[in-house]
């Protein structure tokens with residue numbers, strides 16, 4: 001399967017990992033729907049980069065925690081490109097806090113974006129994706145590390161991993177594979193925000209290479225899983241973390 005001419009939706013592609021995924025997929029000739037929730041300028045910048053590379057992309061605003069906006073995202077992709085072959089459920093939120101400090105809003109927002117967003121995007125994918133496609137969900141390697149303050153976030157990603165196992169069987173009937181990538185610490189706003197240099201340094205020392213992951217490390221793994229060599233891999237979670245755990 002040549003990827004050139006395929007169509008991908010990448011949620012949360014205005015910044016961080018999603019931005020890099022969108023750009024790398026476009027470099028392989030894939031047409032990309034760059035989803036974002038509020039940062040239109042950044043999403044437009046990603047589209048511009050892709051167009052400069054000779055690729056095709058559109059930016060589509062849509063909060064993945066709202067089902068109607070997920071539906072509109074898929075409609076926009078179909079209208080612009082006529083079909084969908086790849087879905088990367090990348091949009092995510094992380095609010096870390098010790099148990100007494102977790103608010104209902106922090107809890108709900110993480111579950112709504114990370115779990116509900118992933119689920120209903122998959123529902124749209126079941127309705128609209130073409131046979132032979134691939135879905136990648138984003139989990140995290142901290143699920144396996146039991147770090148303090150990460151409990152709600154890790155629980156959302158545990159749910160995403162279980163959804164991946166469950167839904168992969170249903171998607172098999174459409175010859176669509178679904179896998180989950182669980183990054184370690186990656187140098188993006190989501191990870192860096194609010195952390196001291198000392199703490200960040202301690203995370204650097206937790207993997208085999210003494211550095212943070214870069215968005216490119218994750219985008220490379222996603223490229224492997226959407227290639228035609230991965231068609232017998234489905235329902236799996238793959239830790240992409242430089243040996244963190």
Ligand SMILES: NC(=O)c1ccc[n+]([C@@H]2O[C@H](COP(=O)([O-])OP(=O)(O)OC[C@H]3O[C@@H](n4cnc5c(N)ncnc54)[C@H](OP(=O)(O)O)[C@@H]3O)[C@@H](O)[C@H]2O)c1
Nearest residue numbers: 012014015016017037038039063064091092186188190191
């Ligand atoms: N960075 C890490 O260390 C790390 C580690 C493990 C797993 N992950 C996972 O990898 C994924 C990407 O993380 P990141 O580090 O790249 O995050 P990031 O730098 O904070 O970027 C988040 C992206 O998601 C979008 N987004 C946020 N809420 C959204 C919503 N409700 N609907 C649609 N888009 C939304 C943002 O759009 P706007 O620009 O419009 O706000 C932005 O494009 C997440 O699922 C995260 O949990 C990250």
